[in-house]
Amino acid sequence: MKKLSSVSICGLDGYEISVEVDVTKGMGQFTIVGLGDTAIQESRERVRSAIKNSGFKFPSGARITVNLAPADIRKKGPLYDLPIALGILGKEYNFIDEVVDNALFIGELALDGSIRGVNGVLPATIFAQKHKKKYIFLPFDNAKEAAIIPGIEIIGVKNLVEVVDFLTGRKEMSDKKEIISTSHISEKNYIDFSTIFGQEHAKRAMIVAAAGGHNIMLQGPPGSGKTMLAKAMAGILPNLELEEKIEISQIYSVAGMLSKEEPIIHERPFRSIHHTASEASIIGGGRESRPGEISLAHKGILFLDEFLEFPKNLIETLRQPLEDGYITINRVHQSATYPARFSLVGALNPCPCGFLGDKEKTCICSQHTIERYRAKLSGPIMDRIDMFVNVPRISISELKNSQSRKGKTSQEIREIITKAKNLQKKRFAGTKFFSNADMDNTAIDTIANISEEARHIAITSTEKLQLSTRVYYRILRLSRTIADIDGSTNVEVRHILEALSYRGNN
Template sequence: MVVRLNSGGVEGVDAYPVELEVDFVRQGLPGFTMVGLAETAVREAKDRVFAALRAADFKLPPARITVNLAPAWRRKSGASYDLPLAVGLLAASGAIPAGNLQQFFMAGELSLSGELRPVSGVLPLALLARQRGAAGIIVPPGNGAEAAVVRGLCVHTPRNIAQCAAFLAGREPLEPLPEPEMDELPPLGHGLDFAEVKGQEAAKRALEIAAAGGHNVLLLGPPGSGKTMLAQRLPTILPPLDFEESLEVTKIYSVAGKLIDHEGLVRQRPFRAPHHTISDVALVGGGTYPRPGEVSLAHRGVLFLDELPEFQKSALESLRQPLEGGVVHIARSAHSVIFPAACMLVAAMNPCPCGYHGDPTHECSCRPDQRARYQARVSGPMLDRIDVHVEVPAVPYADLRQGRAGEGSAAMRERVLAARAVQRQRYGADGPHCNAELSGALLDEHCALDAAGHDLMEAAVNRLALSARACARVLRMARTIADMEGRQRIDTAHLAEAVSLRVLDRG
């Protein structure tokens, strides 16, 4: 008897269908064979599944068992095939009826005691199940919340293989999980506020502009000036994730196995801050079985790189394509995958190895050639992809001692939300998310300059030797500043402020 069940694998952040076929023949010598390009964790499922079935008091008769994972040309990995394999064996042996199994998608890892453990990639699988018209999906309780965000799909979460078998046999009801309402899942607070930052009004203004337009930022200043403190508070003024953005981010975290147990949608914009010792693969993604890296885990959020020159040069250079295109392309001999990577880059660095070049209160101990080599660790093309270069000087004691707090995140966030609303209305649902994503004809249309603006831009290009890419980024910033002031056209004042926010171009 051959039993067929539906499951799936994950490629990139999307799932593809995998049909699991179980052939159960009670003639000849007993044996077990699995075919269909299964890697080690999948092949080991046999031992886990048989132990789990024994623990649940299921006794399979001796048989020659062949399991096929179709399509055979696609490599299968992970432990998510444990559950469909166990159900297939029960159905093929006659322990449960096989009539309605194909209306469900299944995924889950089995413990030796028969309990269901969560696996990665369930959200993409649930989206695939709905797309293919499945009646429901059966997953471990730890994956139920993420699968339940897919509307129109019944999600069943048995605790163990015995309860799953009883449900499929019609002996025990298993109610589907309710669909969560977005209003019932308010975003959590960050616990940080820009009011805690004393002084640094110019840096706060630059970060507000960056948040309003989704621009990349480089904070340049001596140790202890507040660069990290400023970067950590940037998420507090960013707009909340809408449902589609939450779904995009949650898919990435589901595939990466980063969702907290029983967590549904990711509701906060990600803030990722990897250490400077991170490898190229960990930063942009990859591996034998490609997984998303930090730049993808920061999708629709913030990637913070502290001590930027200390990162491996190859790692920084690998960010150039994701920062420009918003995606990561990973190619292998057999296939290629694409991971989303539309994030804001916020980087921080000292002006020199000792950190005090240009600081009036400390003498710099670095030679000119040391400073040049230090700054050269960040290449010109990399700096070209960062819209805002802002100096963060040491904070005077007068600012530190003042009792009154600075402007808080709430007021800054209101202005950011107003600017983002203007951009959303201008570009529509199918257009760019923010000004930082403007390109081509849209850039020419919405960042048009008058004669005075062209004269100012020409002077900036000649004086600062701006590249074509840097010019485009200045125009996008000017568009954001105009949006924050509620202006339809870009004035010379907006353009001048945008040019002034690129301090490294000024030498």
């Protein structure tokens, strides 16, 4: 019997799978056991044809039993084709035990014996490295994706013959690791802040939200610039740390959304969702427990335009990821957990017609219609949003006047945000936090440096406005970001007052 190691990916977590292959005399049966899905059961035909078409002899008339252990873990996908085929060929060929025992094998076989790329290679490589594997044999198309992980030899292979040559010593193994640059120059054309005229209060709010990773809700009539502000915010987000890049890239690897040419995510994601999207596509799930948009927006922006047009039950499902920064998808056979720490940017009209409170147009909605429309924005959801900003419509005359006053460019704003982010990086050194929005209540009380007078103002205001304890701590996080933008070591009263001003439309 031959035994090789592979991996099962559930969420971003890996579990070692022992592929046990027993070839004995029998009636020509080929059986795969171990709680595999349809793709794994179909691998029998792929493996049989790949072995024959590669010039090897398939043991016809033999009884082949493949066990994917442990049997209580659900296995899915075609990535076990390669270790199954090698287990069968191990009956005839003498593989080097030192290599087989210290290697992980993944890959889908084509009928001609070539090896196709698979999803989830990045978390599989991280698993192999953490479990002290020396080698990982994987499809050549995925080798560049795995190359960013140090401490393990990446053996990218194109076909089954090449793998057998490596394992028998006929061909010398060489690490296929390439030097992947972690620096990146953005090629995306974001809306520049200098092209947005007026809306100074809203632009300031977007800068604060970007600097600290906060949630923000924009309210205003149609055409006031809410969508433009949200898209411009994507261009001022701070650069990603290497650890953040790897974490985001793992999610995209599992989702099969990494490009072969650039298999690492260099920029913070900006995911814009239409209100007709399904709950599974946004939260995650489906038959294979795929990551949803909230996970694809991890460390970036999730933009929900026309926020109150989304179904109420879908809006309510955002509660847990907004609070905890992750989502757990439960299914009968398994549970998958994905990170989901994003900045929520919502845009909504004040009423169904959009002109409630507008200076020029009269609202035609009844009071009952307005109340029913706004009922979708429940108290628990409002508690989890840091900033509420009114974006009024600008008249043509105001637009002309503001055009003569050129504001800061996105590049200039990004430099300000980068300085604030560097202060946060220094503050959170040695902790699990990356931004002010990540801080838990204990961290706020111990390392946020909030002056006694500022804290007193925050407590008094929270009580007078009848805000929850959750909102109180969100105000403190927000004021810490405002202080970072000002370059202030301590949070002072003025920072608390600005943070409170963003609850004005709550």
